[in-house]
Structures are given as C-alpha cells and as structure tokens.
Amino acid sequence: MAITARNLKPTLIISILFFFMVIPMGGHRVMRESPQQYNYYDNYYYNPRLPQICENFPAICNNNHGSSGKDCCRSQCVDLKSDMFNCGKCGNWCNYSQVCCGGRCLGVLFDNSNCGRCGNKCSNGGRCNYGMCSYA
Template sequence: MKALLVFALFMALVTTNLSAADESLLVDNNDDRSRVGPPSRSRFLARKHRGAMTCNEYPRVCGVVGSPGPDCCKRRCVNVEKDRLNCGKCGRKCKHTEICCNGNCVNPMSDKWHCGGCNNGCDKGSKCLFGMCSYA
C-alpha cells in the first residue's frame, strides 16, 4: 500500500514538472518583445474562479431567497439582527453565554425581555432565572 502511495506521489510530481516544462516552451507569436522572468500562467489558471459568488463582489447575492441574511460581513451573507458573530454590526461578537436578539447581545438565562430565547418576555412581576420565567 505504501509503495502505491509513493508511486502516485512520484507520478504527480513528474506530471507537474512536465507541464511546467511544456509551458516554458510555448512561444507567443503576437508579442515580439523578449520575455524576462518566469513563464506566464496558462489561460485556464489565469481565469477567475466562477464558483461561489461573494457578497463583496456582488452585494445583491444577500437579497436572494434562501440567503442566510441581507447583510454582507467579511464576504459572507449574515443577518446582523440574529448572528452571534456579527450582532448589530459586522465583527461585533457576543460572549459565550449570550445570544443575538434584535442586534443586541443578551443573556437568555437572566434577561427579562429575552428569557430562554429572543423576544420571550416574562410577565410583569416575574423574574427570569435559568432561562425560565418565575422559576421555583
């Protein structure tokens, strides 16, 4: 099994070196200036990756149905009203015990207006303990 792995790695190395050597032999007939430096990349490698579109380049991506959120933070679509890593604005992180509710970091174990979860307020006169209203 080890011999097969070594052989596969050797073949990959040889293939890479041969393709680099073949590329350096190519001559550009449209350019009569002499070239100095490493050979240019192939057209395939020079093309931009057309995979996933990021919101930095295409801001409308975040507005598409099924997007995680309408806001763009660090090339990712997020909802700053609910995202713990971008609560209220990009880069604002909630503490480990907190969640993001309406753009504010709150502790659901003790917050009267967000007891046990966002917008789960306790009745007047009751307290939020351990994420439950009127515990005990």
Template sequence: MKIMKVIFIIAIAMATVIAVNYSITFAGDKYEETMVTATPYVKPFPKRLSRFLAETKNPRAADHCNKDDEICYILEGKNSTCCNNKCMDLSEDKHNCGACKNKCKFTSSCCGGQCVNLTYDKRHCGSCGNKCMPGGYCIYGLCNYA
C-alpha cells in the same frame, strides 16, 4: 488472590464469547453477500458523471457578495448584510450581532441584533422573544422561577 482468578476467568470467558459471535456474524455476512450479488439489479445514476467523481459543492463556501448588499437581499432576505464577503443575518448571527465582527460573549446570544443573556433578561427569557409577565423576573432562563 481469589478475586484476581475470578476476574481472569470472566475475562477469558468474555473473550471466547465475543470470538464465537464474531465468527458467526462473519459467516452470516458472507451468506448475505451471495444473496445480494445474485440479483441482477442495476441502480440508475441520479446525475451526470464527470471526471471529478468526488467533486461536490462546498457547504461552507462564501456567497462572495463583495460588499454588495443587494446580492444578500436577493439570496437570503431582508435581514442579511454583506460581512467579510459573506451574506450574514445580523439579527441572529452570534459572531456578527447587529454589526459586522461584533461577537457576543460566551454566555450571551444574539436576539434582534443585540447581545443578550438569556438566563436573566426579562425580554428574552430562555429564548429570543420570550417575555416574562409585567412585574415578573427571569432567573436561569425561566420566568418567575422559584
């Protein structure tokens, strides 16, 4: 029973401390707002305003290559190919590894267009292109572990 009383007293003390701190910070914010509004600085607009103020470019929008690989070569580079109307890098994309819609398993990654297990592959130990020494082995993504 004494433990419950002690816990209750500590909880009440914490609540009062938080309430006092909150009221002090709120009063401080009110003072800072008056200081900020007193300066007559108008920030210039970086771009032209339109009637759609919230309109921004969608970062997940497709490039719309429409099975035309030349668009992907120009936009992305040599390794990109048109998959599902989007430009994809088949050498690194985990969902399109080596070919369109070729998904790697959960534990493997795409390295050079092949699905490899980075924890046990000697050619890609821990990361793509990290080769172990000749005669060495790869365990848990480390060459010659243990």
C-alpha cells in the same frame, strides 16, 4: 486608371458592402448568459471568473434563496440583527450565554424581558432563572 464597376471583381464589391453593413452594428448591446444584461464596455464590472461571494456580487444577499441574511460580512451573507458572530456590525461577537436580539447582545439567562430567547417576557411577576421563567 480610374476605378469603375467593370474593373472591380464581384468579391471585392461584396467585401466592401459587408464592411459598411457591420460598422453600424458595433454599438448594439450584447446578451450573455448572466443574471444581468451587459454590453462589451461592462467587462470591468462583471468578471465571470470572480468567486460568487457577496463582496463581488452584493445582490446575492438580497436574493432570499438560501441566503442567511441581507448583509455582507467577510464574504458571507449574514443577518446583523440575529447573527451572534456579527451582531449589529460585522465581527461583533456576543459573549457566552448572550444572544443577538435586534442587533444587540443580550444575556437571556436572567433577563425578565428576554428570558431564554428574544422577546420572551416573564409574566405575572415571574423571574428569569437560567433562561426559564419561574412563577412561584
């Protein structure tokens, strides 16, 4: 028995047409409510169940909305130029009485170029004593 239009039921014809309409749509991108647009092949890169930390999402530190720095150290956004617990590199702690200035640990109690804080120079031959410039 040959297949003709008379033998086919209308629901079968509609099903076949629907099947051929859906196949070409498979390659289109899918929009999700997320910071970026992903297609269904990007599931390896985006996992909504991962914690929102900078190791999983590095762009969090570059956002500047409440981020304390653009560098990621131990799941936290930090500024390697001023963070005394990550000065210059992750995990580099400044000692007591030191401050992180430009990524270097400096003693600000007796430094005439950084007296009390970064970049505070004692003028007129003053000396830095315990973080204060003396002018006498």
